[in-house]
Amino acid sequence: MNENADRTVLVARAGWRSAEAELFPALIADPHLYQRTVEAVRLVAGELRSRCADSRGLLEQRGRAEEVVAAAAVDVAVPPPVLVAVASALLDREFAAERGERDRRRAIDEARAAGRAWAAWEGPAEISELTAGRSVAIHVPSGTVVTAEVLAWSPAEPYLLRVDPPGGGPDARTYADRNEWLDAHDRSRSAVEAHWHEEAES
Known part of the structure; x- marks a missing residue:
């Protein structure tokens, strides 16, 4: 357990x-x-x-x-x-x-072995399944971490999205609407992937 x-x-x-x-x-x-x-x-x-x-x-x-x-x-x-x-x-x-560090390393190793770009080591891998707590995933190629969290203590804007690029400042925002939060999460991950591809090709 x-x-x-x-x-x-x-x-x-x-x-x-x-x-x-x-x-x-x-x-x-x-x-x-x-x-x-x-x-x-x-x-x-x-x-x-x-x-x-x-x-x-x-x-x-x-x-x-x-x-x-x-x-x-x-x-x-x-x-x-x-x-x-x-x-x-x-x-x-x-x-x-x-x-947490052991879980993170294991998730990254498993994602690399399976050829997946993202590795989740805390909470559900699919953000749509998150109803409490948080989900943390790392973009394996770039090292950017995306955290989605449901804030029980903030009923007005209970949905948090945080993007932590390696070597850069975090970008954190809260949302009142769950669907808006889910959409923002998907866009953030897509932006991380697109930015990494641009860097890799330059």
């Missing part, structure tokens, strides 16, 4: 991020303690990484907070369960980034 869809991981992730959101603002008034805590979190995250290969592995360490903190050899006035939760939030993001 995909970790992003694993309910147990989702619930734990919310707890980790809540602990993170509560801890650091409370320490801002004491810069010395803040820095010591940041370093302690980094060390605890390192200890967790030595024990876990993915975010599910972090779940197994929740009941071993005292052991993990002792192994990390940190001494800071923050309860071990809180340190482990905050370190888990940090490591969970790192795991997600690494997983």
Whole structure:
């Protein structure tokens, strides 16, 4: 099962991020303690990484907070369960980034092997199937990334289209109408392909 869809991981992730959101603002008034805590979190995250290969592995360490903190050899006035939760939030993001990069590389390799110009590694390959979340695809020959996303927090213009060419600034726009967004997506991909062909022939 995909970790992003694993309910147990989702619930734990919310707890980790809540602990993170509560801890650091409370320490801002004491810069010395803040820095010591940041370093302690980094060390605890390192200890967790030595024990876990993915975010599910972090779940197994929740009941071993005292052991993990002792192994990390940190001494800071923050309860071990809180340190482990905050370190888990940090490591969970790192795991997600690494997983995303592996998925991206695999999608590109598969697209090249199949002779496809586009490789999608997040969300549906067909944008018409996207009703929530996002779809991310890369134009393999040029490296341009096209992201389409449904923004739940923006009811007025809930449809986002973003084009990220390599070495250039992104072009991001939002749309109120789904059909207009779908058409803009298709035009953007066609424009990316046409531009690459022009560059390749020049």
